[in-house]
Structure formats: structure tokens, C-alpha cells
Amino acid sequence: MPSISVFGAQWGDEGKGKIIDLLSRDVDFVVRYQGGANAGHTVIVGGEKYVLHLIPSGILHKGRVNVIGNGLAVDPLALMEEIQGLCERGVQVTGENLRLSRGAHVIFQHHRRADQLAERWLGEGRIGTTGRGMGPCYADKAARTGLRIGDLLEADRCRTRLQAALAEKNALFEKVHGEEALDLDTQLDIYMGLGDQLRPFVGDTGAEVRRAYDEGKSVLFEGAQGVMLDIDHGTYPFVTSSNTGTGGVPAGAAFPAQNIDRAIGIAKAYCTRVGEGPFPSEDHGAEGQAIREAGCEYGATTGRPRRCGWFDAVAVRYALELNGAESLVMTNLDVLSGFPELRAAVAYDCDGERLEDFPAFTPLERFSPIFESHPGWTEDITGVREFADLPPAAQSYVTWIEEIVGRPISMLSVGPSREQIIPRGL
Numbered sequence: 209m210p211s212i213s214v215f216g217a218q219w220g221d222e223g224k225g226k227i228i229d230l231l232s233r234d235v236d237f238v239v240r241y242q243g244g245a246n247a248g249h250t251v252i253v254g255g256e257k258y259v260l261h262l263i264p265s266g267i268l269h270k271g272r273v274n275v276i277g278n279g280l281a282v283d284p285l286a287l288m289e290e291i292q293g294l295c296e297r298g299v300q301v302t303g304e305n306l307r308l309s310r311g312a313h314v315i316f317q318h319h320r321r322a323d324q325l326a327e328r329w330l331g332e333g334r335i336g337t338t339g340r341g342m343g344p345c346y347a348d349k350a351a352r353t354g355l356r357i358g359d360l361l362e363a364d365r366c367r368t369r370l371q372a373a374l375a376e377k378n379a380l381f382e383k384v385h386g387e388e389a390l391d392l393d394t395q396l397d398i399y400m401g402l403g404d405q406l407r408p409f410v411g412d413t414g415a416e417v418r419r420a421y422d423e424g425k426s427v428l429f430e431g432a433q434g435v436m437l438d439i440d441h442g443t444y445p446f447v448t449s450s451n452t453g454t455g456g457v458p459a460g461a462a463f464p465a466q467n468i469d470r471a472i473g474i475a476k477a478y479c480t481r482v483g484e485g486p487f488p489s490e491d492h493g494a495e496g497q498a499i500r501e502a503g504c505e506y507g508a509t510t511g512r513p514r515r516c517g518w519f520d521a522v523a524v525r526y527a528l529e530l531n532g533a534e535s536l537v538m539t540n541l542d543v544l545s546g547f548p549e550l551r552a553a554v555a556y557d558c559d560g561e562r563l564e565d566f567p568a569f570t571p572l573e574r575f576s577p578i579f580e581s582h583p584g585w586t587e588d589i590t591g592v593r594e595f596a597d598l599p600p601a602a603q604s605y606v607t608w609i610e611e612i613v614g615r616p617i618s619m620l621s622v623g624p625s626r627e628q629i630i631p632r633g634l
């Protein structure tokens with residue numbers, strides 16, 4: 209497995225943490241290339257639960273190099289807390305096994321504040337962000353007013369750039385929002401202090417990963433969020449602020465596109481979404497509620513209840529095709545045990561017209577799902593480890609989904625722990 213991109217094929221929360229943790233056993237480098245602490249990747253090891261926000265899931269395996277690439281928006285405070293939290297639990301985090309790009313953008317307190325204020329300001333049009341400052345930080349990156357991790361390590365440069373940024377932000381806080389200004393010296397103390405603490409981890413991670421790949425090392429690119437939240441290809445404007453799929457890898461990890469050898473999408477056996485925005489296969493009734501309870505569908509980062517619904521084959525098909533995925537990993541199949549009838553959206557309807565292809569760049573609100581049904585099963589499948597031992601209805605649900613998404617399902621997850629996996633050997 210020289211290099212592989214693993215991404216979420218829905219609206220995030222597909223259970224990527226567990227799958228990436230599993231695949232990390234066989235790789236040398238695990239690389240994040242976009243997003244930031246808005247992600248929450250849950251991994252359960254030996255009954256212990258770890259929720260990782262910024263640090264790649266490979267950190268839980270000894271001997272892996274974990275990389276936070278230049279494409280991330282990094283909150284240094286959140287990163288230091290995560291490092292310390294892991295160290296307190298006996299997970300070693302050093303400059304050897306965690307690398308942080310000099311080019312990653314810094315999320316400051318003013319970004320988090322601006323994120324929360326923008327949501328209040330937008331009222332009905334709010335996106336339902338995680339409030340972690342992602343949008344404002346990426347906006348500054350595009351406006352060329354942002355600071356990068358490397359800037360925190362150079363006092364003069366840091367002061368000049370932060371002073372310019374704060375002048376504008378403070379005017380906005382005070383004059384538009386009636387909030388207090390942030391003090392430059394206090395902010396410099398906090399963030400340069402954090403920069404100092406992070407110094408041992410900082411480097412040109414792109415060069416490190418490219419060199420490792422050229423020497424025959426294997427690399428896994430860990431996507432955060434999901435394709436339907438991609439800034440370009442998702443349900444804009446209800447998206448996050450980065451490229452969440454394989455397309456984000458070359459820019460966000462400084463890695464040549466032609467060296468990405470494989471891509472795999474991850475999707476739940478049903479579908480969830482957190483925050484606002486269209487979700488065609490959402491179930492607003494008792495079944496949606498039942499999926500939420502059975503799947504413990506509450507956000508790992510914000511604790512918000514997730515909106516729940518049925519598998520959307522139109523969206524997943526699009527995500528897999530767009531990102532060149534050879535196969536799909538299906539997670540949370542066990543959650544569907546006990547539902548007498550399962551449904552999946554196989555096409556969309558728009559004013560009586562049936563659409564098989566995902567209507568990219570078109571507001572999804574206009575489309576309603578066309579569902580097909582499949583019989584359910586009642587057995588608890590959390591202990592099953594072989595496909596042939598699944599109830600016949602569960603087997604046929606999986607093969608039906610393969611047919612309607614047009615890709616093989618290479619692995620099934622039937623519970624949160626590392627062992628609860630059914631490999632399919634495809």
C-alpha cells in the first residue's frame with residue numbers, strides 16, 4: 209500500500225477514525241491535509257476511547273509518523289491540549305512521531321470569535337459551524353492576511369502580521385458587533401508561547417513525506433469531514449472551508465497527485481449530517497430518531513445531535529466517482545439491526561423528472577429523494593466477523609448498496625472497536 213487516500217463519502221462522521229486507525233497498522237506515515245479541530249475522529253483501543261481532533265489517528269500506533277500538513281487550519285491551543293491529553297494517557301507524542309507543517313495556517317482567538325459572531329449575524333442563514341474558527345481562518349488565508357505556523361516562530365514577523373490582522377478584526381468587533389477589542393501584546397504572548405511549545409514538531413512536512421514515499425515508505429492521507437461538505441463540491445454554502453476529498457491532498461499535503469496510488473471512500477450504512485443545510489434522505493420521523501439512538505449519533509466535537517436518515521446512493525456514488533475511489537468501506541451496519549424495512553435513496557426527483565446523477569452546483573433543496581426499500585434483519589451482528597455469517601438480509605443489503613453505488617464494498621464495520629470488522633477481500 210504505497211499511498212492511499214481515505215475520505216468521507218457523506219457529510220462527515222462516517223467512522224473514518226476507526227478505519228484509518230485500522231489501516232494505519234500497515235503504513236509508515238499518516239497525513240492530515242485539510243480542516244482542523246472541527247473534526248472529531250473517535251478511536252476505541254482496548255476499551256479506551258480516544259477522540260482526536262487535529263492529530264492523525266496513526267498516533268495510537270507506535271512507530272508511525274503523523275503529519276499535520278500545510279493545508280490545515282491549526283488552533284495551536286487545541287493542538288497543545290490534544291498533545292498533553294494524549295501524553296497524560298501514556299501515548300507518546302514527540303517531534304519524531306508528530307510533524308507539523310510550517311505552512312499550516314494559525315487559528316487565533318479572533319478567528320474563533322469571528323466564527324461565532326458570523327453565525328449569530330447570519331440568523332436563519334447560519335451554517336451551524338463547529339465554532340472552531342475554520343471559516344474565518346481560511347478566509348484570511350485566501351485574503352493573504354493569515355499567519356502560518358512558521359510565523360509564530362519569528363517574533364518580528366509575527367508582531368507585524370498579527371498587528372495588521374488585529375487592527376481590522378478589532379474594528380469589526382468593536383464597531384459592528386459591539387464587542388471588546390483583543391489586545392495585541394496579550395495575543396502575541398499567548399500565541400508565540402504556543403509557537404515555542406510546538407517548535408520541536410515543526411518542519412517542511414511536504415518534503416518529509418515526499419522523500420519518505422520516494423524511499424518506498426507507505427503513506428495514508430486521512431480526510432476529515434466528508435465530500436458533501438467540500439468547499440467546492442459539497443452542498444455550498446452549507447459546507448466546511450476546505451477540500452475534503454482526494455483532490456485536497458496535493459495542495460494540502462504538498463504531495464504530487466500522480467503519486468496517490470489508491471483512494472477509498474467511507475460511508476455509514478445510513479446517513480447523518482450535523483449543522484444546517486440540505487440532506488435529501490433525512491428522516492424527520494420516528495425512524496430517524498431510532499437511528500440516532502441506536503447509532504449514538506451525537507457529535508464527537510460539539511456533542512450536537514446529528515440529523516439522521518437513510519443511505520443516499522446518489523450522493524455516495526458522486527463522492528466515489530469524483531474522488532476516484534476504487535471501493536467503499538461501509539461502517540455502522542450493526543446500527544440497522546432491528547429495522548423491519550430499510551430504505552436508500554437511489555435517485556432524486558425534481559419537478560417529476562428522475563435524476564440518477566448528483567446535481568452538482570445546484571441547490572439541493574429542490575430535489576426530493578426517490579427511495580427503494582430492502583428487507584431488514586433482527587439479529588445482533590456486532591459479533592460477526594465473516595460476511596457469510598451475516599443474516600441473509602444483511603448480506604443482500606450490502607450487495608444491493610454495492611450495485612447502486614457502482615463500487616465494491618471492501619470492508620464492513622459492525623461496532624466501534626478495532627476487532628469489529630468484516631473484511632471482504634475485494
Ligand code: IMP
Nearest residue numbers: 220246247336337338342447448482483
Ligand atoms: P465548520 O467546519 O466548523 O466551519 O462547519 C461547517 C459545517 O461543516 C457545519 O455544518 C459543521 O457541522 C460541519 N462539520 C465540520 N466538521 C465536521 C465534522 O468533522 N463532521 C461532521 N460535520 C462537520
